[in-house]
């Protein structure tokens with residue numbers, strides 16, 4: 001019976017002295033099984049009790065609609081050896097594996113809360129309502145640190161970095177494991193130093209594993225990545241290269257619309273060539289005849305799209321070179337400006353063809369994050385948003401206390 005009780009309530013660490021039900025709260029009085037503790041100053045095992053401390057109330061678990069609260073009797077021990085040396089008192093208090101230091105909840109409770117936050121079953125929601133918001137926040141802060149992130153058990157060979165917007169102007173970097181399709185972290189702001197801190201604190205072993213890092217075409221984090229992950233190749237995301245092309249076409253199109261008072265539908269230029277219907281093609285031909293600079297930009301965009309489909313790295317690189325040569329001969333300023341960007345990013349664009357790494361997964365995460373933001377009550381606080389959002393992606397098993405499993 002005693003054993004059954006201990007297993008049911010996960011009290012392996014304790015001797016149970018008493019239990020009583022008060023309303024919906026089950027109070028269990030326990031004391032540690034250990035005889036002593038290691039002195040925190042000299043490390044010797046000490047078992048001379050200095051005094052018994054007042055029992056500490058610890059939230060322990062939900063059980064069949066009841067809240068199980070432990071009354072933990074702990075002791076303060078006294079070290080003779082240390083006192084002999086410096087004539088001062090050396091006190092060490094009981095340490096418990098299942099209760100974090102200075103916390104009023106146990107790991108069992110923390111795990112139950114995490115499971116509850118990860119699922120949406122009615123029962124757990126009801127249980128969650130009974131635990132205070134500040135305790136949940138405290139547990140979340142303990143379990144999820146955006147600067148540490150949650151690393152999968154498998155080796156991460158491709159890292160994705162792409163920002164998503166949080167409340168209008170604020171951009172938050174999303175960091176993903178492209179190789180295993182997992183979210184690793186969401187950082188609290190997009191400053192270079194923030195990304196730097198994350199990369200610096202990355203586990204050494206993970207740094208070794210990473211072959212490539214996929215980013216968009218901005219230099220903001222470029223040097224930081226080069227420095228922190230010197231072995232990794234930087235890959236510019238294909239989607240962003242095409243998006244940049246569309247942006248350039250759109251800029252020129254807008255200027256022409258204003259100066260010539262004409263209407264040039266954006267969709268005609270954004271659409272991939274193969275998706276254009278007969279009418280689209282006629283319209284596009286007419287426009288392109290009148291505005292050859294627009295035509296040139298559009299043709300080079302289509303050429304890049306074609307190059308991205310080449311499954312062979314050598315052939316792709318050759319085609320890219322020949323496109324660069326053609327662009328150099330172009331008389332248009334907009335082409336020359338674009339060419340500068342393409343040359344500057346040439347290595348990173350071509351690095352795509354080594355492993356065909358894209359930020360497609362990261363983009364997908366960012367889209368889901370938008371839904372999470374919409375569904376949840378606004379999220380004024382960035383830290384809460386980050387932790388709850390990460391919880392929605394990370395398998396709960398990675399967050400549970402390993403001691404208990």
Ligand SMILES: [Zn+2]
Pocket residue numbers: 039040041042043044079080081082090
């Ligand atoms: Zn000692």
